[in-house]
Amino acid sequence: MTLAFILLGALAIVGGIITIAAKNAVHAALGLVGTLLCVAGLFATLNASFLAATQVIVYAGAVMVLFLFVIMLLNANQPVTGRDPVPFVRELAGIGGTLLAGAFVVLAFTYKDPRPLAEGAAALKGGSALVMGETLLTRFLLPFEAVSILLLVAIVGAVALVQRPEAQPDGVPDELEEPIGAARPEREMAPRTGAQPALQAGRESEVGA
Amino acid sequence: MVSTGSYVALSGILFALGMIGVLTRRTAIMVFLSVELMLNAANLALVAFARSWGDPTGQTAVFIVMTLAAAEVAIGLAIIVAIFRKRETTNVDDLAALKG
Numbered sequence: 499m500t501l502a503f504i505l506l507g508a509l510a511i512v513g514g515i516i517t518i519a520a521k522n523a524v525h526a527a528l529g530l531v532g533t534l535l536c537v538a539g540l541f542a543t544l545n546a547s548f549l550a551a552t553q554v555i556v557y558a559g560a561v562m563v564l565f566l567f568v569i570m571l572l573n574a575n576q577p578v579t580g581r582d583p584v585p586f587v588r589e590l591a592g593i594g595g596t597l598l599a600g601a602f603v604v605l606a607f608t609y610k611d612p613r614p615l616a617e618g619a620a621a622l623k624g625g626s627a628l629v630m631g632e633t634l635l636t637r638f639l640l641p642f643e644a645v646s647i648l649l650l651v652a653i654v655g656a657v658a659l660v661q662r663p664e665a666q667p668d669g670v671p672d673e674l675e676e677p678i679g680a681a682r683p684e685r686e687m688a689p690r691t692g693a694q695p696a697l698q699a700g701r702e703s704e705v706g707a
Numbered sequence: 708m709v710s711t712g713s714y715v716a717l718s719g720i721l722f723a724l725g726m727i728g729v730l731t732r733r734t735a736i737m738v739f740l741s742v743e744l745m746l747n748a749a750n751l752a753l754v755a756f757a758r759s760w761g762d763p764t765g766q767t768a769v770f771i772v773m774t775l776a777a778a779e780v781a782i783g784l785a786i787i788v789a790i791f792r793k794r795e796t797t798n799v800d801d802l803a804a805l806k807g
Contacts, residue, residue, distance in 0.1 A: 500709055503709040503713065503714075507713075507717045510717065510721060511717070511720060511721065511724070514720075514721050514724040514725070514744055515724065517724070517728060517740055517741065517744055518724055518725070518727055518728030518731070518732065518741060518744075523734065523736055523737060523740075526737060526740055527740060530740050530743060530744060533721070533744065533747065534747060537747050537750070537751055540714070540717075540751060540754075541751075541754055543709070544714065544754045544755055544757075544758045545758055546754045546757070546758075546766050546769075548766075549750075549754060549766055549769055549770065549773075552770065552773060553750075553773070556773055556777060557743075557747070557773065557776075560777065561743070561776070561777055561780050564780060564781070564784060565736070565739070565740065565780070565784070568736065568784045568787065568788060569736055571788070572736075572787070572788065572791050572797065587730060587731060588731050590730075591726070591727045591730035591731045592727060594726070594727075594730070595723040595724065595726050595727035595730075596723070598719070598722070598723045598726060599719055599720045599722075599723035599724075601719075602715070602716060602718070602719020602720070602722065602723065603716040603719055603720070605715075605719075606711075606712040606713075606714075606715035606716040606718075606719060607712040607716065608712075609711055609712050609715060609759075611710075611711055611759045612759065612760055613759075613760070613761060615708045615710070615711070615758065615759065616708065617761060618758050618759055618760060618761030618762075619708070619758055619761070620761070621761030621762070622757065622758060622761060622762075622763055622766070625757075625763065625766055629763050629766075630763060630766060630767065630770060632763075633763045633764065633766075633767045634767055634770065637764070637767075638764075638767050638771075641771055642771075645771055645774045645775065648774070648775070648778050649774060649777070649778055651778075652777075652778035652779075652781045652782050653781070655781075655782050655785065656781045656782055656784075656785040659782070659785035659786060659788070659789050660785050660788050660789060
C-alpha cells in the first residue's frame with residue numbers, strides 16, 4: 499500500500515510538472531492524462547473504486563480526448579512566443595507556488611484522524627457503485643438532479659457557441675470581421691465557374707460584350 | 708495504511724503545480740489544463756478525508772465536482788473555439804479586452 503502511494507504520487511507529480519512546463523500543448527495534455535491515471539490509482543487505494551473507474555472513463559478518457567481534439571483543431575500545439583505582460587511573473591509564481599505547497603504540507607501533517615483509518619475504510623465498503631448510488635439518490639438527490647440539468651445546459655450551450663458565424667445573429671459589431679458582402683460573392687463564384695465551363699464561357703461572353 | 712496527511716500533502720503539491728501553471732502559461736487551453744490539475748488535487752483531498760471519516764459524502768462531492776468539471780470543459784473549449792474563429796488567437800494577453 500505504501501509502495502503504491504509513493505509510486506503513484508511521484509508519477510502524478512512528474513505528470514503535473516510536464517503539464518505546466520511542456521512547450522508543446524499536446525505533450526502537456528498527455529502529461530495531464532498521466533496525472534489523472536495516477537490519481538485514479540490513488541482513489542483505488544483510498545477505498546473509492548467507483549470514483550477510480552469514473553476518473554479513468556470520464557476524465558482521462560472523455561475530457562482529455564476533448565482537450566486533445568481542440569488543441570489539434572486550433573493547431574495550438576506551438577508555444578506562444580512573446581514577452582510576459584507582468585515582469586518576473588514566472589519567478590513570482592514559482593515562489594508563491596512553493597510557499598503554498600509548503601503550507602499545505604505542514605497543515606496536512608497536523609491533521610488528526612477522527613477515528614482509526616481501518617475503521618473508516620471499512621465503513622466505506624470499498625466505495626462501490628452501491629454505496630455511491632445510495633448516497634447520491636437519498637441525501638444528495640437535489641444536487642444530483644441539479645447537476646444533470648447543468649450538463650444538459652452545458653450541451654446546449656456548447657452546441658450554440660460553436661455554430662457557424664453566419665448562422666449566429668449576435669448583433670455584436672466586430673471590427674476584425676470583413677464587411678458583409680465584400681469578399682463573399684467572389685468566394686462563392688470561384689468553384690462554380692470552375693465546375694461549369696459552359697456557364698463560365700457564357701459569362702465571359704457577357705463580360706466581353 | 709498511508710496516513711491521510713500524506714494524501715493531503717500530495718494534493719497540496721499538485722494544487723500548487725496547477726496554480727503555477729495558471730499564472731505562467733499564456734495560452735487559454737494551457738490555463739484550462741492547469742485548472743483541471745487543481746480540480747483533481749481537490750478531489751484527491753476530498754477522497755482522503757472521506758476515508759478518514761468513514762463517510763461516503765466526500766466521495767459524492769467528488770462525483771459532483773467531476774460532473775461540473777466536464778460541463779466546464781465543454782463550455783470553456785466551445786468558448787475558446789468561438790474566440791479563435793473571431794480573433795485567430797488563444798493568447799490570454801491578447802484577449803484582455805474586458806480588463807479595467
